[in-house]
Amino acid sequence: MRRTERLFQIIQILRRKNGPVRGHELAEELETSLRTIYRDMAELIAQRVPIRGEAGTGYVLDAGYDLPPLMLTTDELEAAVLGARWVAARGDAQLARGAEDLIAKLSAAVPAELQPVILDSGLMPVSFRRRSEDSFDVSLVREAIRTQKKLSISYEDEGGQATERIVWPFQIAYADDIRMMCAWCELREDFRHFRTDRVRAIAMLDKRFPERVARLRKRWQDKRECERQAGKG
Known part of the structure; x- marks a missing residue:
């Protein structure tokens, strides 16, 4: 690892830690010597990076500090x-x-x-599954999540039966072969998952749903966790 990259990485490690980080922890993660870490810390402090601490007690990066944009490893x-x-x-x-x-x-x-x-990157995602085609422009769901707007949908289940629903979308799950809209369903008064290739009609309503997206997502996650725990019992 080049020294410039190592200096940036030290800052990243300090940013993600909640408390002081000792020199030996940095040396272990960056696979370098403790002596090199001490030299790097002295260089960062000399460059006026707001780091507090010293050898033996650990180092802390002052809150609010951020790297310049696009300084990426x-x-x-x-x-x-x-x-x-x-x-x-x-x-x-x-x-x-x-x-x-x-x-x-x-x-x-x-x-x-x-x-x-x-x-010249040699990294390329591949999939061996055929992706189902969306029946509508999924960007509409992304907009509804951002603006906290209700959606009116006509949805066809696996058996081909269609129902009309008002939903509160809060997440889109992307898999290799399908996409799922996670939402609170007013018809079922519960969380439901809707495949985007089975939505037969969709429209954004003027009405905002009353619960914050983050709160809906947290309740959904809690319910899924409870279901997983019950399945283990």
């Missing part, structure tokens, strides 16, 4: 490119275009020595 860039390529292949049309634009912007913005990481 090779691993971070490869992760971003791989993720964007997966979205480009599996996302709805607008999301796919957004992923392609992201890769282009990264290519133009990173330093010249890091551009081959993007342009």
